[in-house]
Amino acid sequence: MAIVQAAAVPPEGSTLTRVAANPIDHRGLRPLPRRFYARPSLEVAPDLLGRLLVLAAPGDEPLVARIVESEAYQEGDPASHSYRGRTARTEVMFGPPGHLYVYFTYGMHFCMNLVTGRDGEGSAVLLRAAEPVQGLDTMRARRGVEDQRLLCSGPARLTQAFGITGAHNGVGLTDGTGLFLAPGATVDAADVVTGPRVGITVAVDVAWRFSVAGSPFVSRSSSGGRRGGRTRGRGRAGAGRR
DNA sequence: CGTTGGATTGGCT
DNA sequence: GCCAATCCAACGC
Numbered sequence: 525m526a527i528v529q530a531a532a533v534p535p536e537g538s539t540l541t542r543v544a545a546n547p548i549d550h551r552g553l554r555p556l557p558r559r560f561y562a563r564p565s566l567e568v569a570p571d572l573l574g575r576l577l578v579l580a581a582p583g584d585e586p587l588v589a590r591i592v593e594s595e596a597y598q599e600g601d602p603a604s605h606s607y608r609g610r611t612a613r614t615e616v617m618f619g620p621p622g623h624l625y626v627y628f629t630y631g632m633h634f635c636m637n638l639v640t641g642r643d644g645e646g647s648a649v650l651l652r653a654a655e656p657v658q659g660l661d662t663m664r665a666r667r668g669v670e671d672q673r674l675l676c677s678g679p680a681r682l683t684q685a686f687g688i689t690g691a692h693n694g695v696g697l698t699d700g701t702g703l704f705l706a707p708g709a710t711v712d713a714a715d716v717v718t719g720p721r722v723g724i725t726v727a728v729d730v731a732w733r734f735s736v737a738g739s740p741f742v743s744r745s746s747s748g749g750r751r752g753g754r755t756r757g758r759g760r761a762g763a764g765r766r
Numbered sequence: 767c768g769t770t771g772g773a774t775t776g777g778c779t
Numbered sequence: 780g781c782c783a784a785t786c787c788a789a790c791g792c
Contacts, residue, residue: 613789
């Protein structure tokens with residue numbers, strides 16, 4: 525499978541740049557502009573719901589998935605990798621918005637973030653789950669499972685389905701690399717569920733996780749939360765968990 | 767330089 | 780529900 529690859533900072537003329545020469549406006553999928561990412565992560569995270577994550581490689585059917593769950597991380601946030609300042613690992617997170625920050629965790633998984641905010645600021649949004657839309661065969665092959673719900677429902681599952689690895693760290697999302705976000709359709713505020721971020725041990729008091737109400741593609745370890753609109757939710761209904 | 771534990775997942779009890 | 784898998788960044792000495 526033709527996987528695009530890039531160094532921490534993709535050099536000009538790299539494989540990624542060459543992909544740009546190939547029109548990726550396949551089926552009306554066009555990249556959201558840089559300014560979309562140049563906002564606070566808390567603003568970008570909910571706005572990502574309903575957007576399309578697209579990975580288009582020349583000659584192959586593009587992979588498309590609708591984002592249904594995200595989490596915001598920002599500077600001064602003890603749960604953020606950027607909390608302890610710039611390091612080799614978090615360098616991309618402190619760079620210009622509109623780039624991919626990929627990190628390796630638990631000795632076996634990759635997670636992908638979209639760098640947000642201003643250049644020099646350490647903020648990003650973690651993509652936690654998406655609804656597979658196109659290229660399911662490729663996703664199934666990479667994931668080794670058939671169930672559509674198990675293809676992209678979880679941060680590490682999502683990266684695996686899309687073939688995202690550390691080699692993609694720093695890749696640009698607005699310069700025709702073949703990996704980008706398309707407008708899709710935004711989710712109504714009343715259908716956005718918020719809650720505490722998953723898997724962290726600090727800053728558990730803030731509701732910086734966002735997901736699409738009722739979507740069966742939201743990761744399971746993230747069930748709690750209330751509706752964005754009004755006091756509508758029943759709190760917990762025993763749903764979720766594994 | 768040694769230790770600790772993590773923005774997870776999947777398999778087993 | 781519990782825990783192993785398996786690497787490495789961050790931190791303490």
